[in-house]
Amino acid sequence: MSASAAFAAEVPASFDAKTCKADYPKASLMNEEQGTVSMSFLVSPGGDVKDSKVDKSSGFKNLDKAAIKAISACKFKPGTKDGAPAETWTKVDYAWKLD
Numbered sequence: 001m002s003a004s005a006a007f008a009a010e011v012p013a014s015f016d017a018k019t020c021k022a023d024y025p026k027a028s029l030m031n032e033e034q035g036t037v038s039m040s041f042l043v044s045p046g047g048d049v050k051d052s053k054v055d056k057s058s059g060f061k062n063l064d065k066a067a068i069k070a071i072s073a074c075k076f077k078p079g080t081k082d083g084a085p086a087e088t089w090t091k092v093d094y095a096w097k098l099d
Helices: 002-008 026-030 061-072
Strands: 035-043 049-056 079-081 084-086 088-096
Touching: 026 061, 035 061, 049 061, 061 088, 079 088
Parallel strands: none
Antiparallel strands: 035 049, 035 088, 079 084
16 A cells, blocks of 8 residues: 555646746846746645745845746646645745856
8 A cells, every 4th residue: 555655745847947947037137147046836726826925035136036037937737645636835945047
C-alpha cells in the first residue's frame, strides 16, 4: 500500500518557466539592476493565481513588481491534495540577469 501513500501528500502547483517569462522593466535595464525575487502564489484548482506575495525581495521594487505581475498572469498546472486538484500555495524564484 506504499504507492497510494504518495497521493496523500500535497503537490504544489507548477508552471512552465520556458513559456512564462517577465519582461525586464526599462528603468531596471538602464540602472543595470539584477537579483532574484522569491515569491509565493496561491493557485486555484483551475490553475489561476488567486493571490501572490513577495517572500524575499530582489532588492529592487521594479523587478519584484514585474515578476509578480508576469507570473500571476501565467496559467499554472494546479496543485493536488490526495490526488485531486486543489488550491495550493507554491513558491517561485525568479532570477533577473543582464546578458
